[in-house]
């Protein structure tokens with residue numbers, strides 16, 4: 001009970017609308033992909049929407065975020081306009097990386113979103129470098145480093161956590177444990193039953209949290225972040241979540257049972273928060289339907305922007321290889 | 326001018342740049358309390374403290390990436406690889422992140438970082454400690470690559486590398502650290518990246534060489550001079566971007582070229598330069614471009630085998646005579 005009171009009615013509504021935006025955004029992206037409007041790898045976040053919503057609400061706008069390739073919604077949550085993410089998917093010059101990054105490489109210097117990276121676990125040392133810079137300049141920020149469960153078996157992640165812990169750098173290593181690395185159940189490749197235990201090797205603070213409940217997640221992360229700001233040190237947070245779709249849009253996900261997927265869908269973060277809104281009389285069928293219509297229209301508008309945007313000029317091919325001075 | 330060893334010249338370059346810009350820091354294995362595995366960073370810890378001169382764990386991938394992340398948000402790291410053999414562990418970060426960040430982000434992020442350390446065989450260190458990474462590093466778009474042979478070039482180009490807004494690979498050699506040379510002591514002595522230098526003037530044949538092996542090429546030049554062959558010795562100093570204008574100018578003068586490189590011959594820097602010469606100076610050539618490279622074998626331990634695996638003065642002399650159509 002107490003936990004719920006922490007969130008104002010406005011916050012509850014905005015969490016709901018954000019999660020729904022990401023759900024509808026990814027659905028629309030999926031549709032565009034199946035219509036062959038773009039190509040390449042495309043990893044959706046459907047089912048995991050509570051994570052970035054809860055995390056982002058716990059951060060200040062000038063904190064940093066870095067992530068892997070499953071990051072369309074993380075980029076939007078960090079402030080990049082949805083239409084620029086859509087345009088990036090379509091390889092348009094209005095995209096947040098001028099159409100030169102693609103689905104896996106969203107960037108925004110302005111919003112302190114440091115990518116969008118395609119080498120599993122490779123972003124962990126980069127995050128530690130940002131943590132190093134924060135400490136070097138005696139700033140108060142933190143960086144959140146999103147990692148998949150399977151990324152936790154990448155050697156560089158161990159190196160990164162060791163350096164962060166040794167030098168007390170403000171890096172929140174955040175595992176989105178959706179149980180699979182592509183088609184491999186994480187338990188088949190990992191000796192520990194809980195990935196957060198890996199922190200023990202570095203004497204690092206750690207915990208686990210339900211990633212299907214945005215409210216629990218938000219308060220949990222908020223407390224961690226407050227502590228990190230007071231006493232800079234890294235933290236390993238394992239967020240238990242689930243992706244409903246395949247690893248990428250081309251994966252039917254045959255390695256898991258229908259029941260398993262359905263079990264998680266019963267705990268769907270958007271449905272869970274909808275019941276809270278109803279209980280608190282903050283929304284009923286009418287509002288929920290209205291919001292959905294508005295959000296769908298916004299997402300469609302983002303796609304239209306992407307559709308109508310120009311492709312990069314050919315000259316862009318040779319630009320940005322090196323900084324021109 | 327001051328007479329400095331190569332290591333002192335590099336140390337001075339870092340010292341001056343750290344004094345000039347508080348965002349410059351040095352990280353690597355043994356760089357702080359031990360003064361550097363090869364003493365290049367001697368005295369820097371004392372002067373700048375542990376905040377800016379940092380002993381890292383033995384995690385080349387990790388601290389290469391740390392440097393890149395720090396550079397993305399405005400610091401100017403110098404990352405020392407104890408040797409480039411170990412730098413191979415960091416290549417994932419250098420190739421996948423440092424070299425691509427500016428491009429992938431559509432020009433938003435820059436990575437002003439220097440990765441430096443000794444490259445190539447030293448003496449009897451065995452196969453895993455005797456590798457030259459010129460071909461691998463120069464292959465990757467998005468990196469600048471510098472390979473120097475003298476203390477003055479070392480100082481001037483390391484300072485330029487630290488000030489450059491791009492990721493720069495700076496290649497040194499254990500065998501050169503003790504070599505002495507005159508070095509300008511002006512704090513603003515800087516050499517431009519991408520500009521080579523003629524280390525010796527001649528009109529019979531061009532030798533193109535860089536890095537440590539250039540010193541053997543100089544010996545070869547002296548031997549050849551005694552036999553009446555005057556060599557135009559070109560040191561590109563920077564491999565990427567390459568001073569093609571200087572190379573072509575020399576080739577057009579001498580019409581004969583030998584490329585001397587301490588690389589394996591397949592897909593090497595020398596093979597690239599040779600290609601550029603044949604396509605741009607075809608009509609100027611009086612003989613096919615010759616190359617003296619390392620033997621395509623892991624570098625062996627036994628002294629005489631190692632010596633035979635690396636380019637020798639004899640083989641350089643022989644190659645020059647061949648392109649000059651002289652009896653060997």
Ligand SMILES: Cc1ncc(C[n+]2csc(CCOP(=O)(O)OP(=O)(O)O)c2C)c(N)n1
Pocket residue numbers: 070118119120147148149150151152178180181182247
């Ligand atoms: C170093 C590396 N190895 C392999 C791959 C191919 N790959 C891409 S995603 C992936 C699975 C990663 O799973 P996880 O870290 O759990 O993230 P999730 O996809 O579940 O979000 C693999 C093997 C890669 N991109 N990088």
Ligand SMILES: [Mg+2]
Pocket residue numbers: 148149150176177178179180181182
């Ligand atoms: Mg996973």
